[in-house]
Amino acid sequence: MMSDKATSQTSANAPIRVAINGYGNLGRGVELAAQKTPDIEVVTVFTRRDPASLTTLGAPVHHVDNLHCFEGKLDVVINCGGSATDLIDQTPQTTTMFNTVDTFDTHARIPEHFARVDAQARAHDRLTLISTGWDPGLFSLMRCYFGSVLPDGDTYTFWGRGVSQGHGDALRRVPGVANAVQYTVPVEENRQRILGGEHIELTTRAGHRRVCYIVPEDGADLARIQEEIVTMPMYFDQYDTEVNFITAEELARDHSGMPHGGSVIRLGNTSRDTKDVMSFNLDLGSNPEFTGSVALASARAVARLYAAGQRGAITVLDVPPSSFSPKTPADLRATLL
């Protein structure tokens, strides 16, 4: 167990040394976040690309093939690859040499990923925290607290308003579409009904709608594009989908950000006639910057818990909240309780 003493020793030491493995939007978000955390130093960025081709915010860049040269020089490696193809191998591999953090978010495969990474971490005396971020991550934390406090109730999750990369990709595969952005948008009326205390059956259509901004190719048949989109199985056919045609200039000007967010709501009863509503809401200017901030706080927790003797794989559900904070437990008690 982590004592006050162990924590303050960690804080009193040199900064926590982290590496960012992969420098896409998320990797850059982690580096940005580190500019606001004096207790954490980004020692290096690892990349599969030519290191000379990367422009970071200041962190040195090394090729990922040289990762092993940093053994013993890093407290935590934050794996910033994609879930689909990168992290499933990257995290078990890097965990043979380093404590690690990842944002693996393929919900259905988390138990399998956890088991693989846990085995590697235990075999190599490391600590790894997987699947951090906001969903999975902060939203998972809330679902855990909410269900523990109000066992008699329902949990609802809404995502957005935010850009869904997967749906944007699907739109761009439609013939005649030059470029596209798709926003996932909660059905606000139903969200408000739940917040107001009404248990409702949240079908796919009742929960979210989809708003598309399409730049058509010259001379494309707009009616046909619209029809192909709204009837596209799985992606759009089960939703109310709005299709807007705009110019490339409008897309660049109005839709190049990566906002996202969402809510977790618990509607429960503490006694027969007594309802209680707990809710958590995120309204994020930048999805990758915020996810990077959560990953960086998670790296702090890993460094702390590793110093206190913890090994194997963990998730945010296993981390004492105080471990995410740069402040000492005594300071937190005096200021936050």
Next chain:
Amino acid sequence: MMSDKATSQTSANAPIRVAINGYGNLGRGVELAAQKTPDIEVVTVFTRRDPASLTTLGAPVHHVDNLHCFEGKLDVVINCGGSATDLIDQTPQTTTMFNTVDTFDTHARIPEHFARVDAQARAHDRLTLISTGWDPGLFSLMRCYFGSVLPDGDTYTFWGRGVSQGHGDALRRVPGVANAVQYTVPVEENRQRILGGEHIELTTRAGHRRVCYIVPEDGADLARIQEEIVTMPMYFDQYDTEVNFITAEELARDHSGMPHGGSVIRLGNTSRDTKDVMSFNLDLGSNPEFTGSVALASARAVARLYAAGQRGAITVLDVPPSSFSPKTPADLRATLL
């Protein structure tokens, strides 16, 4: 550190045995909450009153003088006395014999209370979790997560709409007032401005207003009562205060509930032009029932962490979220992440 094994052993064992020490609104809230948690059994209620005078929801009642007779028969004692006079002594005393939980909420005295209880717990090989509930408690958790993830930002807290017992007491001391209820109400316009991304200076008056329902004595001078209330130092003079005169029947009919709630909001920046808003909101039908539910989940965590070897005083900030849940870590990972 708590392993999956330790947890599932706890879950596989007989129910967690708790006692409720003090049977006011909060004690009754804990007993109600236990009706929804099959893994927890309320073994007994302790009272300073004549045990025969208490009507519980089913739990046996014993006089608090016989508390020592239950040594070895309880996993956790939940102290449900008031902060002002009871808990400051009750928790250190009961912690000499039992693992304990309390809802001590005199914010300024928490470090002192923590130190006293921690010393007793360590001397007697016990674990105690103090100052749980929703503020301090869940709100403290949120402040910790929010500040850790978005270090560059401001945290705002709003309380209400809810009944403030202390302000009601102050109203009842005004000559000519037969009975009274006071609601603390957030200034919704300013709350929405912050949720919308605007950093504002939240003065006392800008944060909350006070709404009073007064039953005057026959023939009382209503104008004088109103003037005494709105100018009352500390309690009302720094707020916009609304005074409503009603009948005893209206008070009983419309204002006998104990609703409460509030919000914690973090408004931060992940980069210069990128704002992120995190918020947590509670809308509680019954303050004591909800606080009782949080206390009961905290008792589960204490039983778990004690079984895993933890000793001394802790707060919710030190507890891995999974410890509050009746589910196993593997189940939580599969269903909540």
